[in-house]
Amino acid sequence: MATLYSQADSNVRKTWFLMFFFLIFIIALGWLFSYLLDNSIILIIAVIFSIFTSFFSYWYSDKIVLKMLGAKPIEKKDNPELYRLVENLCIASGLPLPKIYILNEAQPNAFATGRDEKHAVVAVTQGLLDKLERPELEGVIAHELSHIKNKDILLGTVVVVLVGIVALLSNLFLRISFWGGGRRDSKQGGGYLGLIIIALGIIAAILAPLAASLIRLSISRKREFLADASGALLTRYPEGLARALEKISSDPNQMKKANNSTAHLFISSPFKGKQSKSWFTKIFMTHPPVEERVNALRGMKV
Numbered sequence: 144m145a146t147l148y149s150q151a152d153s154n155v156r157k158t159w160f161l162m163f164f165f166l167i168f169i170i171a172l173g174w175l176f177s178y179l180l181d182n183s184i185i186l187i188i189a190v191i192f193s194i195f196t197s198f199f200s201y202w203y204s205d206k207i208v209l210k211m212l213g214a215k216p217i218e219k220k221d222n223p224e225l226y227r228l229v230e231n232l233c234i235a236s237g238l239p240l241p242k243i244y245i246l247n248e249a250q251p252n253a254f255a256t257g258r259d260e261k262h263a264v265v266a267v268t269q270g271l272l273d274k275l276e277r278p279e280l281e282g283v284i285a286h287e288l289s290h291i292k293n294k295d296i297l298l299g300t301v302v303v304v305l306v307g308i309v310a311l312l313s314n315l316f317l318r319i320s321f322w323g324g325g326r327r328d329s330k331q332g333g334g335y336l337g338l339i340i341i342a343l344g345i346i347a348a349i350l351a352p353l354a355a356s357l358i359r360l361s362i363s364r365k366r367e368f369l370a371d372a373s374g375a376l377l378t379r380y381p382e383g384l385a386r387a388l389e390k391i392s393s394d395p396n397q398m399k400k401a402n403n404s405t406a407h408l409f410i411s412s413p414f415k416g417k418q419s420k421s422w423f424t425k426i427f428m429t430h431p432p433v434e435e436r437v438n439a440l441r442g443m444k445v
Contacts, residue, residue: 205256205264205296208408212400214244214266225272225280229265232285236292236377241265250396250415251275254408255287255296263291270396275387282374282384283391286410289373295366367410371436372443381440388440392433 219226225243233240241255241263251271257263265287271280290296375381391411401413412430430436 201258205258205262208256208405209244209264209266211402211405212246212266214246214264216242216244222272225267228277228281229284229288232281232288232377236285236288238263238288238292241288241291243267245269245272246400248396248398248400250398250413251391251394252398252409252411252413253283253287254405254410255290256408257291257296259294259296260291263296265291268398270394271391274390274394278378278380278383279387279390281378282380282387283410285377286370286374286384289370289377290366293366293369293373295370367430367436368439371440375440375443381443385437385440388433388437 217225222243222245229243230240238260241257242265244264244266246252246266246268248268249270250268251274253265253267253271255263255265265284267283271283275283371384374384378384388411395415397415398413406413407430409430411433
């Protein structure tokens, strides 16, 4: 039976597997480019690019996410109550104090990011601070600290960068294909074979972002249940987080800077009014249904 510790180790393995898979994917895409355009330099560029982006995403993906969302760092003097709450939970969980950021958003929400416990960030929206009671806010912060403790944050943040790069390269490939950038020399793989390869390349370029997104969503949904349970064990009060999730999910405010690439980082989906309970739609959801999470929390014995 999986434990919290084995799940944390699993997340680390998933991170390295994801980065390795990304390297292979970019190299394969580079080979396809080089074949279709009859230019081996493209493959060399693809290899260099894949290595650079994997390194860059490991060290700087958290900064990219914070910049994308317009998060601003705060010090203890800016919000002493929030700082004390985070400090107390860090002491209880044995974590170093993360940096704290605030998003100027009316929607109540929060997320954690960073590459490890020593370089972690907890970010909350102003709406979360304004609308939640202390036990509820404590439950949300405990949930985010659990993501850090369970080593979810690197995996979740790296996925943001990698999925974005896959989408960018796929779009570039489609543009080159439609602009007539494919091989034309029938002696070097043209004719029907060349057309088939070009067609397969176009199909791959269309499906690649979808496949990357499905992997991202699957990882996100699984880790949310684990963080809920870990956060509830940390506060010893599952009802606080359950009530917080209900308030967050029912809030009508839209997040101004919400986007598909970062949605999975938040404690609850930042998109409002787009949820569905059908099994097919659940495949594409960034988070498990709130009802399932709340029921699981209220069924816990702590």
